[in-house]
Amino acid sequence: MKISGKAYRTIWPISENAVEVIDQTKLPHEFRTRTLKSASDCANAIRAMVVRGAPLIGAAAAYGIALAMREDPSDENLERAHDLLLETRPTAINLHWALKRMRDALRNQPRETRAALAWTEAAKLCDEDVETCRSIGEHGLKIFREAAAKKKPDETLNVLTHCNAGWLACVDWGTALAAVYMAHDEGIKLHVWVDETRPRNQGASLTAFELGSHGVPHTIIADNAGGLYMRQKKVDLCIVGTDRVTANGDVANKIGTYPKALAAADNRVPFYVALPSSTIDWTLKSGDAIPIEERSADELLKMTGRTPSGALATVEIAAPGSPAANPGFDVTPARLVTGFITERGLCEASKKGLRSLFPEV
C-alpha cells in the first residue's frame, strides 16, 4: 500500500544479508525504516513491536531464520534461531507456523544450500502472505457489498475495527482492512470507527494512519465508545483480525476484542474475524488454552506523543506509585463471531465451519 504516494511493503530484502522494515514504534509520529541483519535483530524487532501483527511477525521470523543461515547454516544454529524467535511473543500462532515452515524447508538440506534456500523461502512466504491477504480482502468484499446494498443510496456504511489488522500488520493489504480498502476503492461509501486500542493505541496510531494515507474516511474513538454507538445504530458491522483461532472457532485477538464482540451480539451487529489459515491452531480445542501475553505496565502508565515543537516526548499519565497490569490479548468465544473470512472464503466460526474450508488438515 502507499505512504505519501509511494508503494511499500512492511518488510523487504535490501541485500543478501539484510532486510528493511517500517519501524512501527515510531508511527504515526515519524516514518522511519530499520535494517535487520541477524536473527537477533529480528527477535528484538518482534519483541519491541518494531514489527507487529500476527502475519508480519511470521514474516519477520522467517527472515530471521534466513539471516541466521547466512551466518551459520548448522542444525544447531537453525534450532537456536528457531527457539530465539519463537519465544519473542507467546500469543500469535503465525510465529510458530512460519518458524515450523522454515525449519521444515531447511532440515535435511545440505548446509551449503541452506542460506540461499532460506532466503528464497522467506521471500516466498512474504509473497504468499500478500496473495493470501488479497484473497481475504476479496472474500470480505462480498460482505461489504451485501451490507452496502441494504443501506439507502445516500447512507454511509459504518464499520468498526479494533487494533490494527491492516497492511501494517501483514506484508501488504491487511486482513480485516483488506476488504475495507477494496470496498472503498470500488466506490462503496464507507466510514470506519477506529478503536483507539489501549494501551498501545495501534488503532489511533496505525489504523488511523493507514486509512488516512489511503483516503478512507474514519474517526478515532475510545475503546469505551463502541458499545454506545452500536446501541445508537451507528455501526453496521465489525471486522477485526486475530492472533490465534482454535479448532472450535474461539478467537484470540488484541485485548478489548471480547467486550466489543459482546456489544455487537447484544445489538445484532455482525462481527467478522478475518484471518489467513496460518492463524488457525488446530492443536488447541478451545481458546481457554491460548497463552495470554502479559506486557509491560509502562505501556499503560506512560504515553509518547508529539510536543507542540514537534519533538517526541514520553509522559507519565497515571497516579504515581499505582501499579498496572497489562494483558495483551483476550479470547472471544466462537458463539459471538458471525463468521470467519479466510483466503479460501467465508465460514461459520466453529469446528464444522473451519473443517468445511480446510478439510485436508
Added chain:
Amino acid sequence: MKISGKAYRTIWPISENAVEVIDQTKLPHEFRTRTLKSASDCANAIRAMVVRGAPLIGAAAAYGIALAMREDPSDENLERAHDLLLETRPTAINLHWALKRMRDALRNQPRETRAALAWTEAAKLCDEDVETCRSIGEHGLKIFREAAAKKKPDETLNVLTHCNAGWLACVDWGTALAAVYMAHDEGIKLHVWVDETRPRNQGASLTAFELGSHGVPHTIIADNAGGLYMRQKKVDLCIVGTDRVTANGDVANKIGTYPKALAAADNRVPFYVALPSSTIDWTLKSGDAIPIEERSADELLKMTGRTPSGALATVEIAAPGSPAANPGFDVTPARLVTGFITERGLCEASKKGLRSLFPEV
C-alpha cells in the same frame, strides 16, 4: 477523606464570598485547590471538569447559586445563574436536582435574606451528600461482606470499578467507593481493578490516586482488560456510580460502563450501581431519552502527563489529521444491573425496585 494525612472535602466555604475546591484537572500530577467566587466561576469549573462527578457537580452548582445571591439576590439573577449552571453539563441529573432545590428554597423569599439562606442551603446540601454517601457505603458494605464470606480465608476479594465514583466525585466518601473504603477499613482483604477510563483517565488519575492515598490495594488496567479478567474469574464483583438513572432502572454512566456490564453478565459477575436518590430521573421512562454529552476530540487526541523532569506536558498521541469523536457517557440497560445501592438500601434495577425504596415519589 485524607490526602497525605489531612482530611479534605472536595468543596468547602472559605469566606462568605468564596468556596474552595480541589482542582481535579491537575490530579494526580499536582494537588492544587482553586477559589470560586461567582456563579460563573462555578459554571466554568464544572464545564472544565475542575469539579466533576454527578454529586459534586450538584454541590458546586448549589454554591454557584449561593454566590450569585451574594452579588444580586433578584429573581432575574436567580434565573440567570440557574440557567447558566444548568447548561454546563447535559447528562448528570444531580445538577438539575440541586439547582431546583436551591431555586425552590429561594423563590418567594425576601431578597435581603436570600444570600444567607442560599449559603446555608448549599452547605446543608453538601452535608447531606456526605451523609447520603456514608449510608450508601454502609448498605454496599453488606454486599462486600457477603462476597468476602464466600472466599477462602486467604483469598482476596477482587472488585472492578470504572471511572471515578469515589469521594472526589462527591463531597466526601464517594458512592461506589464508599463501600470499598468501609470494607477495607473493617479488614476485608480486597483489591480493586481500576479501569483507566479513557479518554479522560479518571480511573488511572483519580480513583488510583484516592485508593492509593487511603492504602487500598489496587491495579490500574486498560478499559479493554476487564472482559478477559472476568472470563479468567479474576473479578468477584463490579461496582460503579452513575450520572442518571431513569424510572425503569436504566443507567447512564461514564462511557465504557455498558460493555463492562455486558462482560459481567456474560460471566455471571454481579454488577452493582451505587447512587444517591438525587441521581434518579423519575421523569424519563428509559435510558434512550438521556442526552449524551459530546466532549472535545482533544481529550482523545492529546494526553497530559509528567515529563522526567517533573513538569507537566501535553503531547499529541494520534495519527495527525485523523478526526476523533468523544461521547462522554453510555447507557446500561437495567437488565444488566444486578442491583442498586442507595442511601435507603438495596433494590432491584427496575421500576418496581426503585418504587419499593422511594414510594413517596
